[in-house]
Amino acid sequence: MPRSYFDRNTPIAALATPEGRSALAVVRTAGANAIELVARCFSNRQALLDAQGYQAVYGWFIDPSSGEYIDEVIALVFRAPHSFTGENAVEIMSHGSPAVVERILDVLYAQGFSPALHGEFSFRAFVQGKTDLVRAEAINELTHASCEAARHDALQRLSGALSRKLGEIRDLMVDLLADINAKLDYPEDEGPEESSRWLEIMHHARDALSVLIQSYPGGRLRQEGFLVVIAGRPNAGKSSLFNLFAREERAIVSPEPGTTRDWIETWISIGEFAVRLVDTAGLRSSQNMIEAEGVRRSQSLLERADVILYLVDGVAGLNDEDREFAAKHPEALLLWNKADLSRCLPAPEGWIALSAKDVRSFGEFENIVIDRLRSYARTTQKAGTLERQIRIASERQAGLLKQSDLALSQALEAYTAGAGLDLVALHIREAAEAIGEITGDIAADEVLERVFSTFCLGK
Ligand SMILES: Nc1nc2c(ncn2[C@@H]2O[C@H](COP(=O)(O)OP(=O)(O)OP(=O)(O)O)[C@@H](O)[C@H]2O)c(=O)[nH]1
Ligand SMILES: [Mg+2]
Known part of the structure; x- marks a missing residue:
């Protein structure tokens, strides 16, 4: 039976660098007993067990079943909670041939590590509250960034700029919802100034959503x-x-x-x-x-x-x-x-x-093409050209933003048509939940599995 992302007690291991020949390869492990399990296959066993977090230990990777030396390595130790996933972890830097990497992984599996699923390290980081879903997706985008523009945008999302913006929008909705619910409980307090404030908040939230939605075509283009x-x-x-x-x-x-x-x-x-x-x-x-x-x-x-x-x-x-x-x-x-x-x-x-x-004259012509790409990027991105602008590039995020915007427009419509406040509240809740799904605050298990399964192995 294939393992599930939710089976979080199993120690996991995977190659984090590309397969094939390279100077070095990094095999990543994580799990409560990861340090003890790797130490079994390490010449300098006690040094590894005694290592503090962020400490590199030199030694030989050994197959404990035969005592055979497999490669000369550096093991980098992380101690919970100060690691990417929040668990104990060891990253093994070996020489980069497929033969070495395959043996190291086989030996690790024999000690009890399971092969990590795509994005499983990031999934664990997310579940441990080390990152929200938007920032986890940004890490994946950063590993795929094929140009400067894509790197820039992904890093901005990783820094939390998009998460903060989404948090602000969601807070607006949640506060409004609390106000409306209070009104539903104590209807006699309703006043006209309240009503215009509510309208203002709904419009404000919609404007903020629309800036993000409009950034999608440009953001996607910069990414893809x-x-x-x-x-x-x-x-x-x-x-x-x-x-x-x-x-x-x-x-x-x-x-x-x-x-x-x-x-x-x-x-x-x-x-x-x-x-x-x-x-x-x-x-x-x-x-x-x-x-x-x-x-x-x-x-x-x-x-x-x-x-x-x-x-x-x-x-x-x-x-x-x-x-x-x-x-x-x-x-x-x-x-x-x-x-x-x-x-x-x-x-x-x-x-x-x-x-x-x-x-010789090609460079000059190339500049004309660059200008055209820039102006195309600007028009596709309607909302503006500021380098600091927060862009989204994920179809999932764009879809949920649109869902939130639609629910909010239904709330506005219901409110201005004088419909019951409970209906208005229902739509606002839908709008807030869609934002919560973007950041992963309220995402269903299958949503999480779908998102993380698109990540690289070892990430
Ligand atoms: N002198 C000169 N010859 C050129 C220039 N550009 C292309 N050629 C020549 O024009 C001919 C056609 O060039 P290609 O690049 O094959 O043209 P193409 O548009 O790809 O042609 P098709 O694939 O048949 O549609 C070749 O003999 C080229 O050497 C140019 O700027 N100056
Ligand atoms: Mg041709």
Whole structure:
């Protein structure tokens, strides 16, 4: 039977660093008797048992069943409650080969450790009250951060800024609920100034919720990266530009129109953003089934693109399809390629001249793309551009915020329509509970399991 997150008495162990070869690997353990269990497999046994919290102990990791030495390691000891999970813990730093790590884990399992579930260390930290759910999710986001913007936002959430904001909103609702309940108990005290104050509080809470809800598309984008699609007619130089961004000859470039049939992608950093850059098949109507399918795929990618780079061969000039495309996608960056050739026509207004063959001028062009990504991030994020702004990036959190906002709007509606105060109170309670679920204060077991199971092993 698979273990459950709620089986919290079992000592757990897992590799916390990526599998594969590396200079060092970290095997993480936690549990009430973790130090004693690891000490059984440690050459310097007494030193480990006597170690204080945060102390590193040098020694050999041994298989106690045979006495065989497995690796030379450093064991880092944590003593409850001053550890990540709040329990006793030992982190074993070994050499990073799969063979070493596998043996160490096998020996630990033989001593009574169970393989940790995904995110089980974080789950235990959460249950011990070491962190709330938002901050636990931020730790996971930090381990996935693929660019500076994602790291920045996740760290801000980890520092508790979002939890504090949510706490403020929830407090507003809970205080209001207490007021309304008092009124339900002593109806004769009701006064007009009370009523306008209640309305004010509900509007204030909704405004605060809406700022967070609106930060989601931008926050998600900063976390997950931008989809940037290079498009244009065949032979415009799309693959050449793609290769410049990728800084390698990834895509095949040839003078033959229709070279790229299927799209290809690469993950790159542009400025502070993570970008999934896609090179597509040239847009034209074709009788060839494979090419036609390539064009259909290009179009479907264009529909989802955050930023489009549309290329035209400046020697061939504009045709009706290019004009149509530019009119249909006013937000696309319009690029007039092959500017290095003397036959290249002057770039029409609104088009940026460039050469996908010229590495030296590429930096300048890259800055234009960075500006476009920044302005796109700003518009997607409607609520503002302050670096200090708190953003959310989790679909779960966004969904619950919307749920809370809906319940609050129902409370407002009921109140202004003169419905019974008990109905108003019911909706406000729903709104407060949705916020409580975000921070994990009132989350159901299966919600917690779902959240933590998306975390890395060893986290
Ligand atoms: N001189 C010059 N030639 C270029 C430039 N960009 C691309 N080319 C040439 O134009 C031809 C087509 O380039 P590709 O990058 O394959 O064009 P593409 O848009 O990917 O073409 P398809 O995959 O067929 O749609 C190749 O011979 C390139 O070397 C440029 O800026 N200057
Ligand atoms: Mg191509």
